[in-house]
């Protein structure tokens with residue numbers, strides 16, 4: 376039977392998931408991680424790491440479930456995480472006592488203080504954690520925290536390598552930061568740089584530069600900061616500093632530079648639709664939302680218009696069937712069955728969303744519809760446990776991070 380035949384609305388891939396979810400799923404909106412497809416993406420990244428000699432840091436906010444992070448970390452062989460949120464950071468430190476964690480954004484010093492207050496267990500922040508610092512003012516606040524706690528903080532400095540999201544934009548501006556670190560060896564330790572450059576892999580107009588030209592500019596800026604530090608603060612320089620760069624869109628371009636020591640990747644391993652970029656052409660989508668059809672109500676009928684609505688479905692065959700699905704209004708697009716559309720007239724709903732289709736779609740009440748998220752992070756936190764599937768079967772349930 377073909378997709379659309381009665382009782383088989385999907386192609387073989389989604390039909391297998393539909394059958395599995397109808398018998399073993401929660402029959403409410405669910406977030407699926409396809410492990411076969413994730414394994415493919417892991418392999419693509421693993422080959423890049425082998426080629427480039429770089430290490431991988433997993434972006435925790437983009438893969439916000441400890442089970443998912445553990446699965447990828449074990450397969451790829453990395454203990455490095457990038458964290459962006461104090462409550463998640465505390466979870467990471469407890470759940471991954473061997474981890475090496477770098478903050479991906481500078482947190483208010485009070486957040487850092489809360490981390491220390493709540494931290495329990497063998498994870499040793501003085502060895503295993505790098506705070507990200509963007510200004511001398513923030514570094515002085517962190518120095519105060521370190522003095523109050525009687526500990527030493529490892530400091531990674533945020534560089535502006537062209538993203539213009541803050542951070543140190545020219546080497547001279549490093550001086551007050553490095554000076555402060557050099558003057559307080561009891562409480563501060565220089566741990567490296569972080570320079571994030573997603574624009575290198577985004578589909579920018581050619582006139583702004585090819586990916587290779589953009590990368591060259593990024594690396595010239597990065598190199599300037601490294602040279603300045605080595606020349607002016609040689610005592611702070613060590614060969615094992617963390618020289619972090621990239622994100623999913625730009626990591627492939629970094630195969631050709633040898634300055635950075637590691638790349639940070641999260642979302643690209645799942646490839647939601649905003650990451651349909653030429654730089655990630657080898658990656659495959661590995662994340663979907665599934666939700667059951669609650670009602671099938673025939674041709675689209677709009678409130679108040681009642682029978683006059685019929686004109687709409689007469690005009691457009693793709694409005695001749697109407698479904699209400701469980702939940703909705705996500706940052707996601709319908710992918711299966713083909714031809715599902717939001718009405719555009721009825722209004723969105725997070726509770727029961729209206730979806731139109733042609734009668735040939737073959738969907739019935741209790742069948743699942745599938746959507747592809749546009750991003751990972753926030754979307755992944757909206758469905759309770761992630762359902763990991765392999766070969767069309769649910770094989771694991773992974774709780775997501777909570778506050």
Ligand SMILES: Cc1ncc(COP(=O)(O)O)c(C=O)c1O
Pocket residue numbers: 434437457479480571621622623624639640641642643
């Ligand atoms: C500092 C930093 N590095 C890396 C990333 C890459 O994350 P992802 O691979 O999920 O896009 C991000 C994303 O926001 C980031 O802020």
